[in-house]
Amino acid sequence: MNIQDILSASMSRREFLARALKFSVAAVVPVDDPYSVEPDDEQIIGEETLDFDSIILREINFDWAKRLRRRSRTDAVVIHHVGNTDKNINAAAIHRWHRKNGWAGIGYHYVIRKDGSIERGRPLDTVGAHTYDHNDNTVGICVVGNFELSRPTSEQFRAAEKLVGAICKHYDITPGASTVFGHKDFCKTTCPGIYLYKWLPDIIRNAI
């Protein structure tokens, strides 16, 4: 007796097909696409900025393929690495990659280059595209490199501390283990790499 015979014994063919279809639909991995807003939604971006005293912040006006949605609350910061390359790539390169995914554009709010300079990605007050199921309430930072293979530069550590501190101050969040995360805290991934993840407690301590 095959599986269909067994199932047919307890349900009609129609019911079997309906269930099979339901299963196949449910098996499709949902795409993390926080950009899909109604066409008539107002595009509200870039209204909030951080108070950066000593941080070099390169502002880039990206062309967004889709309208960005404003984030209604902010509880945490999520830290990432690039991962697929250890090259000192910039926010514009990530923007191109993410657009090819069919996204609005770069999914991170900030990118920290190897020299410690910080580039703005998605405007701070918009919903990012960096951590599945946690984009609605978090700010995403990408530290450039592959930290499974190499270590972040000391300039990147200093920049991350200042940036996390500035974001937490802006949103009145106390930096800590329940507010500053690595991507792997939420998803099955190695991001942000072993050599960055293990120093998150130091970044948190110095961000305060």
Ligand SMILES: [Zn+2]
């Ligand atoms: Zn990540």
